Amino acid sequence: MTTENAQANSSGVPQEKDFSHDSNHNGEGSNSYEMNDMSIGSEDALKRIKTAGSISISPELFEKIYLSPQNAVKGDLRKTFGNPTPVAIVGFLITLSPLSCDLMGWRGAGNNGAAGIGSYFFFGGLLMIVGGFLEFVLGNTFPFVVFISFGAFWLTFASTLQPFYYAYGLYAPPGGTPVDGLRTVGFNASFGFFLVFMAVLCLIYLVCSLRTNVVFVIIFFTLVVAFSILTSVYWHTANGIGNNDATQLALAKRLEVAAGATLFVTSLAGWWIFFAIMLAALDFPFQIPVGDLSTLIKGASEREKSKEQMA
Numbered sequence: 001m002t003t004e005n006a007q008a009n010s011s012g013v014p015q016e017k018d019f020s021h022d023s024n025h026n027g028e029g030s031n032s033y034e035m036n037d038m039s040i041g042s043e044d045a046l047k048r049i050k051t052a053g054s055i056s057i058s059p060e061l062f063e064k065i066y067l068s069p070q071n072a073v074k075g076d077l078r079k080t081f082g083n084p085t086p087v088a089i090v091g092f093l094i095t096l097s098p099l100s101c102d103l104m105g106w107r108g109a110g111n112n113g114a115a116g117i118g119s120y121f122f123f124g125g126l127l128m129i130v131g132g133f134l135e136f137v138l139g140n141t142f143p144f145v146v147f148i149s150f151g152a153f154w155l156t157f158a159s160t161l162q163p164f165y166y167a168y169g170l171y172a173p174p175g176g177t178p179v180d181g182l183r184t185v186g187f188n189a190s191f192g193f194f195l196v197f198m199a200v201l202c203l204i205y206l207v208c209s210l211r212t213n214v215v216f217v218i219i220f221f222t223l224v225v226a227f228s229i230l231t232s233v234y235w236h237t238a239n240g241i242g243n244n245d246a247t248q249l250a251l252a253k254r255l256e257v258a259a260g261a262t263l264f265v266t267s268l269a270g271w272w273i274f275f276a277i278m279l280a281a282l283d284f285p286f287q288i289p290v291g292d293l294s295t296l297i298k299g300a301s302e303r304e305k306s307k308e309q310m311a
Helices: 042-051 059-066 085-104 111-138 141-161 178-183 185-211 214-243 246-281 300-310
Strands: 006-008 014-016
Touching: 085 111, 085 141, 085 246, 111 141, 141 185, 178 185, 185 214, 214 246
Parallel strands: none
Antiparallel strands: 006 014
């Protein structure tokens, strides 16, 4: 982040100037002052430095901290409130990272990550929806839609695993327990369709992310693959149960491990971008790259503007 509008007066002394209140750019306006003027006290000078001029942000840095190409919005909410993006990413990571390990069966984990149902509600659901709503307030449409939709996904997944909602209990055979519904053709085949359309949604996000950064592209690409594999897991499980085919069930188990491995890659990319955002937020002396794409693929409005200038 850089401070703009550093000026020099006729004597060559650098000045700070607030161009938003004075159209005179020669350094002699009422809002300008000499940084080396000894008649101005240090405390008063510091206040002027803080209030004079405007703070600009490069398109690359904007895209890194908001995960969206820079856009023009009314008001100064981005200067008033903190950046909600890392909050939503934390919610995503603290749910997805353990789930990926569960799917791979590390240290005996399993059962679709049911042990993490609390994190699905409060990290995945609550934090991502709150973060998404705040992105909406700031005018960042793409992260708003992504975070809200994934917050809803985690709430849906948690509710499906929660016995209170009886999602799988309705499929249980007569005389059986609600848990028996998890081992029916109807439940597994039906839940697979939910994952299919999550893959479609992530495919759309993948295309849109081509104007953000490389890490975001990796996240959505691996999510498309993972949701597709998870769909196969449930459908092969349904086939194995319906046909009493142990081969299909064994294949479903191997696919579940593959889905977990793919989601683990998603998590690693997510942790990378979270670290990058936090370093940028604290203005660390070093930064880590995320592969900015916002300036590589020009937007339609920018291309139209270029055509008008060339005409």
